[in-house]
Amino acid sequence: MVGPRSATQTSTHCCGWALEIEARRQAPRVDPRLVIGIGFALFAASNFMNITMTNDYAADQLFWPNVVRDVGQALCFAPMSAVATAGIEAENAGSASALFNMMRNLRGAIGIAALQTLLTKREQYHSNVLSQHVTMFQQATRIRLDQLTQYFMNHGVIDRVDATHRVYVAIGKIVQKQAFILAFSDTFYVLGGALIVALLAGLLLEKPDRLDGVGGH
Secondary structure, X not given: OOOOXXXXXXXXXXXXXXXXXXXXXXXXXXOHXXXXXXXXXXXXXXXXXXXXXXXXXXXHHHHHHHHHHHHHHHHHHHHHHHHHHOOOOHHHHHHHHHHHHHHHHHHHHHHHHHHHHHHHHHHHHHHHHHHHOOOOOOHHHHHHHHHHHHHHHHOOOOOHHHHHHHHHHHHHHHHHHHHHHHHHHHHHHHXXXXXXXXXXXXXXXXXXXXXXXXXXX
């Protein structure tokens, strides 16, 4: 389920849709490979803008990457639809457009599943690496344990054993959070690299002889 969008998110997506409509109108006049290349470059850039994520990332830090991503997507989708259906006979245009949309949804589902798997694996990797550095042999860890134990005892936890247990749980959650942040950065990096490959592949497309219209979106 998609949650409610803020005014900023709504306006950003509306601008993206408007740009896509304009890209469809201009498709017959501009080399679609150039537009696709620019779109993929912007889409890749939006991902690379997120590879240095930190614990302080929030909506403000994600605003411009989202703007760049929406512009890139708008420039990619319309020309790809046009190229995919170029040269198709009028009687087959509807079926070709439907097949293109079906395949796009299918590869989208495969891509989401692959990225989710990558995110999970990278989180496990980073969690394992970080956990190796959070041990009782580290003075910083012992100091932090004592500080958090005292914090919990000052805030209503009477039993020191219970307070220590809460500290272990809290530190575990901190490690997991940091591991997820690093995993998201890795995922954005891989996605950006994949889009660079898609950009190069798009430039190798054959230029259509004519683009009378664009495929359905």
